[in-house]
Amino acid sequence: MQARIGDNVALTAGILSVVSLVIVFAAALQAIPTALIPRAPDAVLDAIPTLNAVVSLAAIGTITAGVRAIRRGDVERHRKLMGTSFALFVGFLAMYLYRVTLIGPASFAGPDAIEQFVYYPVLAIHILLAIASLPPVYYALVLALTRPASALPSTNHARVGRVAAALWLISFALGIVVYLLLHVLF
Template sequence: MATASTHGPVKEHPLAATAVLSVVGYVLVLGTFAGIVDVFPPIGNDTVILFSDAIAVVNSFALTALLVGFFFIRRGDVRRHRAAMLSAFSLILLFLVLYLWKVGGGFEKEIVIEQGQFLAAYAGLIRPLYLAMLAIHILLSAVAVPVVIYPVVLGLTHTPAELKETAHARIGRIAVASWSLSLFLGVVTYFLLNHLYGWVPR
């Protein structure tokens, strides 16, 4: 992803840089959920709903950029691959800010399936399916953090020729697969929670 050779501690120690950035991300997320990191201004119900919609849009664009970037590298177009992947990564950072603000300043939502809604008679199956998709989405989001950061660190500090001597392509393929599935499930669960069924604050 880099267009010129760079030197420095990050290039020399990409695993260490990935570990540090991953830990910072985990601390920020877990601290926000635990109420320890209290840096987000309170927001009302309408803003929580707005953030939920914005997050779904951001994730949809991030998924698109990710798949487009994978398509470009398969064609050998490094420049467009780099632009698409950095766009996807930037969108995920935007998602993180919106999501943590929604959680830290607002609240989480719990799905409610009411009589008369789509396939409400099968709520006993739909709710566990929704929770399973949500769990996979969350798990992949957590596990994918270092897997996503590592190829980004490599790409920003190495030239295309240098990247051939690293694990950038191999780890990148794993990142694309896990990240894409996580984003897709995130959008699906958003649709189920906010448009097909209902919710209550949790």
């Protein structure tokens, strides 16, 4: 199985990206029946945005440290940090999907001018970068999981990984801005 996936990295990354996006859009568009999901207490649901902001900050830290580790040649530290980054992403996504499935997307409560000229543009860029980051993140991850570290320099792992890390960092940072606009400032 690992060999088959390793021989079809782009296809695997594409499939994982499509499946991820279908799940995210199904949750955001309220297409997942809430009766299938146990409901946590409101305090837990209310805490998820703040927890996700903390997870996003942690992911920014682990991605940045992972990039620095590989630049110094510390492959094992890089691998651990990027694995941690992916685990943080999965945790973020699970909490976000859980909340948005049960409650729906948050609405902006601030002034119309801020909503139109700040919130929506930041949200749109955040969403587009989150979508755009999926294929390279999955591609780099699948390469890393299906090959020994010594074989990765002969692949597109480093090139794609740089793109993935940049998109991921900006998306996480803009997600924090969205959080601040929705849950702190307004």
